[in-house]
Amino acid sequence: xxxxxxxxxxxxxxxxxxxxxxxxxxxxxxxxxxxxxxxxxxxxxxxxxxxxxxxxxxxxxxxxxxxxxxxxxxxxxxxxxxxxxxxxxxxxxxxxxxxxxxxxxxxxxxxxxxxxxxxxxxxxxxxxxxxxxxxxxxxxxxxxxxxxxxxxxxxxxxxxxxxxxxxxxxxxxxxxxxxxxxxxxxxxxxxxxxxxxxxxxxxxxxxxxxxxxxxxxxxxxxxxxxxxxxxxxxxxxxxxxxxxxxxxxxxxxxxxxxxxxxxxxxxxxxxxxxxxxxxxxxxxxxxxxxxxxxxxxxxxxxxxxxxxxxxxxxxxxxxxxxxxxxxxxxxxxxxxxxxxxxxxxxxxxxxxxxxxxxxxxxxxxxxxxxxxxxxxxxxxxxxxxxxxxxxxxxxxxxxxxxxxxxxxxxxxxxxxxxxxxxxxxxxxxxxxxxxxxxxxxxxxxxxxxxxxxxxxxxxxxxxxxxxxxxxxxxxxxxxxxxxxxxxxxxxxxxxxxxxxxxxxxxxxxxxxxxxxxxxxxxxxxxxxxxxxxxxxxxxxxxxxxxxxxxxxxxxxxxxxxxxxxxxxxxxxxxxxxxxxxxxxxxxxxxxxxxxxxxxxxxxxxxxxxxxxxxxxxxxxxxxxxxxxxxxxxxxxxxx
RNA sequence: GCUGGCGUAGCUCAAUCGGCAGAGCAGCGGUUUUGUAAACCGCCGGUUGGAGGUUCGAUUCCUCUCGCCAGCUCCA
Numbered sequence: 187x188x189x190x191x192x193x194x195x196x197x198x199x200x201x202x203x204x205x206x207x208x209x210x211x212x213x214x215x216x217x218x219x220x221x222x223x224x225x226x227x228x229x230x231x232x233x234x235x236x237x238x239x240x241x242x243x244x245x246x247x248x249x250x251x252x253x254x255x256x257x258x259x260x261x262x263x264x265x266x267x268x269x270x271x272x273x274x275x276x277x278x279x280x281x282x283x284x285x286x287x288x289x290x291x292x293x294x295x296x297x298x299x300x301x302x303x304x305x306x307x308x309x310x311x312x313x314x315x316x317x318x319x320x321x322x323x324x325x326x327x328x329x330x331x332x333x334x335x336x337x338x339x340x341x342x343x344x345x346x347x348x349x350x351x352x353x354x355x356x357x358x359x360x361x362x363x364x365x366x367x368x369x370x371x372x373x374x375x376x377x378x379x380x381x382x383x384x385x386x387x388x389x390x391x392x393x394x395x396x397x398x399x400x401x402x403x404x405x406x407x408x409x410x411x412x413x414x415x416x417x418x419x420x421x422x423x424x425x426x427x428x429x430x431x432x433x434x435x436x437x438x439x440x441x442x443x444x445x446x447x448x449x450x451x452x453x454x455x456x457x458x459x460x461x462x463x464x465x466x467x468x469x470x471x472x473x474x475x476x477x478x479x480x481x482x483x484x485x486x487x488x489x490x491x492x493x494x495x496x497x498x499x500x501x502x503x504x505x506x507x508x509x510x511x512x513x514x515x516x517x518x519x520x521x522x523x524x525x526x527x528x529x530x531x532x533x534x535x536x537x538x539x540x541x542x543x544x545x546x547x548x549x550x551x552x553x554x555x556x557x558x559x560x561x562x563x564x565x566x567x568x569x570x571x572x573x574x575x576x577x578x579x580x581x582x583x584x585x586x587x588x589x590x591x592x593x594x595x596x597x598x599x600x601x602x603x604x605x606x607x608x609x610x611x612x613x614x615x616x617x618x619x620x621x622x623x624x625x626x627x628x629x630x631x632x633x634x635x636x637x638x639x640x641x642x643x644x645x646x647x648x649x650x651x652x653x654x655x656x657x658x659x660x661x662x663x664x665x666x667x668x669x670x671x672x673x674x675x676x677x678x679x680x681x682x683x684x685x686x687x688x689x690x691x692x693x694x695x696x697x698x699x700x701x702x703x704x705x706x707x708x709x710x711x712x713x714x715x716x717x718x719x720x721x722x723x724x725x726x727x728x729x730x731x732x733x734x735x736x737x738x739x740x741x742x743x744x745x746x747x748x749x750x751x752x753x754x755x756x757x758x759x760x761x762x763x764x765x766x767x768x769x770x771x772x773x774x775x776x777x778x779x780x781x782x783x784x785x786x787x788x789x790x791x792x793x794x795x796x797x798x799x800x801x802x803x804x805x806x807x808x809x810x811x812x813x814x815x816x817x818x819x820x821x822x823x824x825x
Numbered sequence: 826g827c828u829g830g831c832g833u834a835g836c837u838c839a840a841u842c843g844g845c846a847g848a849g850c851a852g853c854g855g856u857u858u859u860g861u862a863a864a865c866c867g868c869c870g871g872u873u874g875g876a877g878g879u880u881c882g883a884u885u886c887c888u889c890u891c892g893c894c895a896g897c898u899c900c901a
Contacts, residue, residue: 294829383896384828391898395828398896430836439874439892498900544901549826550892552899562901663901699901731858758858766862780860792861 188239204230218242229366255280258403264359265306276338284402295382314372315357376410377403425709426555444560451722472539477519483509489518516542520568529680535571556706563701569693580627598654604641612670645671655711663699715772718814725752726768730780737784748808
């Protein structure tokens with residue numbers, strides 16, 4: 187047998203993996219959940235009968251977590267069957283941070299049910315039943331589950347191709363499962379059921395609805411507690427809650443679902459985002475354009491949206507016997523701007539950028555705060571270029587994207603290259619050329635990436651970016667997509683060096699994705715405590731008594747003249763209350779002015795969070811606040 | 826869209842079994858002139874999301890409808 191440290195050991199045939207590891211590794215036995223035998227995950231009590239490599243699996247690895255949570259799901263299923271024998275088993279896989287199990291049951295599970303099930307699950311853990319693997323022929327297994335009334339399990343087995351299936355037994359509970367599992371129920375140290383909800387059998391809404399229970403488990407109570415604390419933190423930072431508390435935006439019945447009202451403070455933050463965005467684009471050789479919110483239906487027929495995107499569009503409206511369509515995308519307009527002149531190869535690349543507001547019909551059940559809405563503003567741009575320019579353009583887009591995302595505190599990014607899907611337009615040659623160009627751009631820019639085979643859009647390959655927020659959650663915002671379809675549909679051309687017409691390539695790209703969604707992500711990322719450059723109010727001036735109001739007003743004027751966003755809190759309230767409310771509003775700096783400060787033309791500065799920065803002059807405050815703003819160092823591209 | 830839950834004052838939440846809709850904060854009017862996370866007193870505030878029904882009587886029970894929340898599915 188070969189171990190991961192490279193040592194080899196000779197053991198009697200039939201020795202279990204557990205015995206081998208216990209004898210020859212120093213790793214704590216209680217950390218080892220399962221093993222990899224020749225790279226294949228297996229149970230700890232797998233008998234070793236030939237020469238193989240054996241590697242322990244612990245909770246630290248993704249496979250370890252999966253096995254741990256999968257075993258947890260079985261324990262929960264056993265508990266459900268014991269508490270509610272009429273519940274039927276279906277499937278129960280591990281997921282990112284836990285597991286779920288779907289049951290066919292006559293009614294939804296209540297929180298009280300979950301408590302009962304959780305208590306029973308704890309007893310099962312305490313009983314420390316060994317978890318044993320059984321093998322059966324398919325027919326035997328079907329008969330077995332059929333006899334027990336588990337018709338969903340029988341259905342699953344019928345669809346398995348192997349003639350032999352595996353089952354796992356713990357106590358009296360037996361479930362179909364590929365495995366592997368931990369060796370006994372007692373290996374699960376901390377288990378918690380989190381929620382229940384309906385879910386369709388096989389995820390299809392035409393199928394009967396099952397009752398799903400979500401849960402999670404960890405090797406220690408401390409780790410479980412830390413996870414639950416994180417869930418609390420996620421709730422605390424929810425942009426819908428913070429947005430209300432900080433008065434950033436609202437969504438009201440009178441307006442309609444999925445349509446956002448930006449309140450002054452939210453609008454001011456948005457303005458900073460947009461100003462930064464425009465500056466960056468102008469520096470990087472983009473030209474800004476504006477386009478209308480509606481256009482003749484014919485335009486959307488030409489673009490193909492009527493045929494392929496109708497389900498996501500608002501219904502057309504008719505005006506003076508013509509039909510108009512509210513725009514779901516900006517591209518056709520940018521194309522029309524391109525087409526307004528005959529273009530030379532010398533003009534390319536042409537880069538049109540627009541913060542374009544689009545409207546899309548989304549099913550009511552999917553709307554979610556700012557993250558999923560029906561009207562949103564894309565930070566859109568379309569680059570028209572020659573095929574040989576794709577690589578350079580994409581590389582520049584990626585560089586700009588990174589720069590922009592960095593500004594918002596997102597430094598952890600993952601890139602994905604999506605290649606040709608089954609149904610696609612454009613020749614094989616075009617696809618290969620464009621995909622190679624994207625890959626070259628990724629490599630040339632030194633970006634690490636993962637390939638998503640077949641995940642490209644039908645009109646061309648794309649690169650997607652996922653950012654990680656302060657709580658470690660991944661969000662996809664940025665996308666760069668090559669498009670062979672629209673240039674064809676609209677008959678785009680440029681005159682080449684040869685004096686003949688050629689078709690340009692179009693690149694769609696968005697860095698932030700949607701301003702609404704990105705803003706929602708930002709609110710949660712910062713927990714509402716925006717950095718100084720984005721904060722709607724940067725300095726709150728707080729007079730101790732109304733005798734300092736005039737002086738406070740002077741301070742505000744000075745700060746505003748220096749380009750800072752400052753407000754005076756002239757209410758007849760005590761300083762403690764003013765500070766408390768400025769803290770709750772998450773204002774980065776507070777400038778307290780009392781008798782002493784007014785006399786000496788200074789202010790007493792308190793930073794958000796309670797740090798006292800001491801007494802200083804107004805111009806020192808300006809320097810202090812400015813020192814907290816980012817500087818811009820991305821070089822412009824020569825155009 | 827589907828399944829389930831929820832909808833009470835601007836906000837956060839009470840209201841026993843179907844029996845007079847209530848509190849804190851906010852707002853407004855006073856008092857207070859305050860030194861780094863909540864001063865005090867008073868006042869105002871509601872077709873209980875909307876429509877219909879059952880009932881002597883509905884926030885409470887029933888039907889429909891709108892919206893929100895969780896999940897399924899889909900996506901920026």
